Amino acid sequence: MIIKLKRTYDEKGAEDGYRILVDRLWPRGLRKSEANFDVWIKDAAPST
Numbered sequence: 001m002i003i004k005l006k007r008t009y010d011e012k013g014a015e016d017g018y019r020i021l022v023d024r025l026w027p028r029g030l031r032k033s034e035a036n037f038d039v040w041i042k043d044a045a046p047s048t
Contacts, residue, residue, distance in 0.1 A: 006019070018039075019036065021039070022044045023045050024042050
């Protein structure tokens with residue numbers, strides 16, 4: 001299995017597989033309807 005990192009604001013590419021957002025806060029300026037990832041796992045992000 002290969003894991004790649006990509007910025008939240010980058011467009012989803014044809015070679016992208018399942019995309020996961022790992023962050024405690026929702027990205028600024030990004031609507032949930034425009035999100036380019038499949039799931040948001042905020043509990044996996046580092047603690048504050």
